[in-house]
Structure formats: structure tokens, C-alpha cells
Amino acid sequence: MKSRIISYLIALVLFGFSMQALAEPIAPKLIFSINGITVTAAWTKVPGATEYKLSYAPFPYTGPESIGSFDVGGQTSFSATLWEGAAFYIAVQAGNEQGFSEYSNIKNFTISTIAPKKIGDHYGGGIVFYVNKSGQHGLIAALEDAYDGFQWNNGANKVTGATSDGVGAGEMNTAIIVSAQSINNPFGNFAAKVAYDYSVQDDGSTPCTRSLDEICYDDWYLPSREELNLLYQQKDVLDGFANYGYWSSTEYDRFNAWVQDFVSGDQNYYAKNTPFYVRAIRAF
Numbered sequence: 001m002k003s004r005i006i007s008y009l010i011a012l013v014l015f016g017f018s019m020q021a022l023a024e025p026i027a028p029k030l031i032f033s034i035n036g037i038t039v040t041a042a043w044t045k046v047p048g049a050t051e052y053k054l055s056y057a058p059f060p061y062t063g064p065e066s067i068g069s070f071d072v073g074g075q076t077s078f079s080a081t082l083w084e085g086a087a088f089y090i091a092v093q094a095g096n097e098q099g100f101s102e103y104s105n106i107k108n109f110t111i112s113t114i115a116p117k118k119i120g121d122h123y124g125g126g127i128v129f130y131v132n133k134s135g136q137h138g139l140i141a142a143l144e145d146a147y148d149g150f151q152w153n154n155g156a157n158k159v160t161g162a163t164s165d166g167v168g169a170g171e172m173n174t175a176i177i178v179s180a181q182s183i184n185n186p187f188g189n190f191a192a193k194v195a196y197d198y199s200v201q202d203d204g205s206t207p208c209t210r211s212l213d214e215i216c217y218d219d220w221y222l223p224s225r226e227e228l229n230l231l232y233q234q235k236d237v238l239d240g241f242a243n244y245g246y247w248s249s250t251e252y253d254r255f256n257a258w259v260q261d262f263v264s265g266d267q268n269y270y271a272k273n274t275p276f277y278v279r280a281i282r283a284f
Helices: 002-022 169-181 191-197 225-233
Strands: 030-035 038-043 051-058 068-071 077-081 087-096 107-110 126-131 138-141 245-251 256-261 267-271 281-283
Touching: 030 087, 030 107, 030 169, 038 087, 126 225, 126 281, 138 225, 169 191, 169 225, 169 245, 191 245, 225 245, 225 256, 225 267
Parallel strands: none
Antiparallel strands: 030 038, 038 077, 051 068, 051 087, 087 107, 126 138, 138 281, 245 256, 256 267
8 A cells, every 4th residue: 555655646746847847837937138239149048958949020110910939949049130210129039849938028129320428318218327439339228226225136145147247248147146036936026027017108107008100228237247337436426325235246155246336446245135235237
């Protein structure tokens, strides 16, 4: 009798693993960047996925018949050189032998050559705090902190793999963190998700309503360690920062992530369950 029960339990476990392996994959997290007229889309790698499909539609949207898609194999990024004025929605799906996931978050972009920007300019839903040599690409900070304080983790410590640093690294770090830490608790709130969910209209203070006639910026993220330091260096230009620590998206290890003190400017790693401030940024 005992051996029969054990065999039954083993069969249940194996069946569970089998069903998990045969399930459709979860949706990836999508980000994109623009360099001149070249657009690069990148997304998080999804466990169990063997291929990805990139879909696109004109912006503004003209109807379901305008949606196109193509397979990109197992790669997790795709670049295309377009033209001045090109404007599209894009989304990605993960697939395996059981089918394709739901769409990722949907992004839209417009290819345009902008007048050079400088630090302190009000632009793109916030204030510019870093520009490259051309002045056409850089980083924008939200006008205010997202909230008073949030933990880096989502209730439990785990290695997310979000260890990248440098200008532009925070966006993929944020996507990785949100994907990794939402699996077990999809309704939790934490530093990277607060930044990821932030959205604002062109004036930098009015929340997005998703109406068709508004300009909405919803591609914010938690800055990398280097991006956070660039933000600290311009804190007197932006103003409104707390005399406290701010989270970066750069992970140190399973239990800690990097923080910058906005009084002394020192960077150090702290326990992920410690509440610190969050200031979202975005790239242009």
C-alpha cells in the first residue's frame, strides 16, 4: 500500500513537470533604443521559449489589418534601419512547440531628428540631466520621486542577473528585475517596478490617461549605478531630491544592490529589503 502511494505521488510530480514543460511561455519584457534612424528592440529571455515573434503596426494605429509580424528565431534583440518620420508600435511574443505567449508590453516610437538638448532642458516628460556629444541623445529624469521609499526586492531575495552598469544599462536591468521578481508575486511593488510602471504626459506632471490625443511617456526605468551617479551630479539642476539614499538597478549579489547617498554622493550596497527612494529616468 505504501509503495503504491509513493508511486502515485511520483507520477503526480512527473505529470506536473510535464505540464509545466508543455505550457506556453510567459510574455517577455520589451525595451527599445534609437540611434539616428536605426531602431533596436531587445527583450528578456523567457524560460522554455525556443523562438520569438516581433509584431508591428503603424502609429497612430489604423486597425487590425495593419498589424504585421515576423519570426526572429531564438535571438533576444533585433535592429532595423528605417527612415525619417517612421512611426510604429512594436511588441514581441515568446514561443515554443505549444504556441506563443501573450504580447509583451507594447512600445511606440517615431524617428525624428531633434534639436540638440542641454542639461536642464525640460523635455520628454522631465528634465535632461545627461547628453552625448551630439546633444540629440541622453537621459531624462522625472520631475519628482516616484514614492517615498521602496524595497529593491519583492518580498524575497533572489539573484536576478541585473548586474549591468553604464549609460543605458538601467533599462534592461529594470526589465530583468521586473520579470524575475514578478514570477512568484505578480502583484508586489518594488523599486524597479515602481519606475517601470511610471508614466506621465509631456508636461512632466500630468498622469497619462491613455487617450489618443495625448503625448504619454511610459518608458521609464530605474537607473543603473553609473546613471544614478550622473543624476546625483546634476541634483542641483533638477532639485527636489531627498537627503537620503536612492536605489540603482544594479545588483550586487543575492542579498544586496547598489544605492547612492544624495547627501555625500557615496555609493554602497545595501540589503534589498531596505526602503530607499526611487527616481525614474528615461532615455531619448
